[in-house]
Amino acid sequence: MGRLDGKVAVVTGAASGIGREVARRFAAEDAAVVAFDLNEDDLRRLADELGDRVLIHPGDVRTADDLSAAVRRAEQEFGLLTTICNCAGVYDNVPFLELTEERWRRTVDINLSGVYFACKAAVPAMQRAGGGSIINLASANSMVASPGETAYSASKGGVLMLTKAIAVEHARDAIRANAICPGFVDTPMVAGTIAQFGDRDQMLTEVSKFQPLGIGLPEDIARVACFLASDDSRSMTGSAVMADGGYTAM
Numbered sequence: 182m183g184r185l186d187g188k189v190a191v192v193t194g195a196a197s198g199i200g201r202e203v204a205r206r207f208a209a210e211d212a213a214v215v216a217f218d219l220n221e222d223d224l225r226r227l228a229d230e231l232g233d234r235v236l237i238h239p240g241d242v243r244t245a246d247d248l249s250a251a252v253r254r255a256e257q258e259f260g261l262l263t264t265i266c267n268c269a270g271v272y273d274n275v276p277f278l279e280l281t282e283e284r285w286r287r288t289v290d291i292n293l294s295g296v297y298f299a300c301k302a303a304v305p306a307m308q309r310a311g312g313g314s315i316i317n318l319a320s321a322n323s324m325v326a327s328p329g330e331t332a333y334s335a336s337k338g339g340v341l342m343l344t345k346a347i348a349v350e351h352a353r354d355a356i357r358a359n360a361i362c363p364g365f366v367d368t369p370m371v372a373g374t375i376a377q378f379g380d381r382d383q384m385l386t387e388v389s390k391f392q393p394l395g396i397g398l399p400e401d402i403a404r405v406a407c408f409l410a411s412d413d414s415r416s417m418t419g420s421a422v423m424a425d426g427g428y429t430a431m
Contacts, residue, residue, distance in 0.1 A: 183211030184411045189259040191215045191251050193242055193299055194269030196223035198368035199318060202403035203266050208234045210407055213259045217242075217251045218269070242269045242295030249302040262306035264410045266316040267296045267340075272370050274329040285332045292336035293343070300347055304356060312355030316409045317344045318402075319360040321425040341421055348419035357418040359409050364425030366397040394426035 190207050194200030195216035204216045204227060214235045218224050224237035238254055240247030255262045270292045273284055296317050307313030320337035322330055341360050348358040365371065365388050389395045405424045408414050423429055 183209065184407060184413070185210040185212035185264075188212040188263045188410060189215075189255050189261055190264035190266060190410065191217055191238075191248075191255055191262065191299070191303065192266045192268060193217045193248075193295070194267075194318075195227060196220035198268070198370055199363070199366065199399045199402045200266075200268030201227060202399035203268055203406045204235060205231065206400070206403040206407045207264075207266075207410065208232075210411075212264065212410070213255075215251050215255045215258075217248070242267075242299065243290045245298040245301070248295075248299045252302040252306050256306055256309075261310040262303060263310055263313045264316070265299055265303040265313075266318075266406050266410065267299050268318045269295055270318060270370065273332050275331075276329055277331045280331055288332035289336045289339075292333070293339040296340050297343060300343070300358070304347070304351060304354075307351075307356045308354050313357070314410050314414070315344070315347060315356065315358040316406050317341075317358070317360045319344065319362045319421065321362050321364045321423070321428045323360070323362055323421065324423075324429050344421075345419045352418060357409075357415070359414070359417055359420045359422060361402060361405050361409070361422050361424055362429075363397060363402050364392045364428035366399060366402060368399055391431055392426040392428045393431070397424070397426050 190212050192204045195204040196218035204214050207214050208231045217238050221239040228235050228237050238251045273288050319340040322334040323337040323341040326334045344358045344360040
């Protein structure tokens with residue numbers, strides 16, 4: 182029996198990167214998973230890999246109705262919802278004065294409003310289930326800022342405070358809400374930054390200068406998410422879990 186036996190989770194951003202590894206880890210630990218993403222083709226490949234414990238639900242985190250439908254699907258297919266892990270996100274790096282309204286809105290809509298919509302849909306379902314665990318992917322940039330990351334840092338700072346607010350308000354419902362704050366993780370979302378360093382080896386060398394443990398892996402973050410989804414973390418809520426390889430310790 183896995184650590185998440187009896188848990189039912191919605192995982193957003195499940196088609197790639199951290200979200201994909203979270204869905205894999207949850208399923209490996211015997212949770213039932215509704216995998217949510219815009220990329221239906223990669224969702225289908227994930228379902229083919231993981232079998233009948235994973236249902237796919239294509240949708241856009243910018244659309245509240247899509248997320249509400251995913252939560253309803255979890256309840257209809259598995260009887261309840263105990264867990265949501267919000268991994269969907271985008272990264273943008275552009276100087277503040279060059280940041281357009283369009284780029285600002287896209288980053289905030291996906292990274293912050295998407296998490297708000299998902300939590301808004303999940304909380305009533307968790308109330309019906311008698312409790313649950315909300316896990317939001319924030320960032321080391323929820324704590325510290327870097328040049329060119331205005332929209333990203335603002336959105337992830339918002340995710341952290343949204344998480345804390347939900348934790349305080351819904352502790353009485355036995356609903357826990359925690360944020361994971363990764364540092365630099367080797368995902369498709371940051372693959373574009375390789376060009377800034379010249380090549381991959383040079384990128385890894387540069388990352389180790391500001392992140393002492395070096396670049397993280399998606400499965401590292403998935404393990405933290407699994408802990409927060411499990412009853413092992415039942416005394417934790419409103420926490421910012423720094424899974425950043427030492428980035429914010431520098």
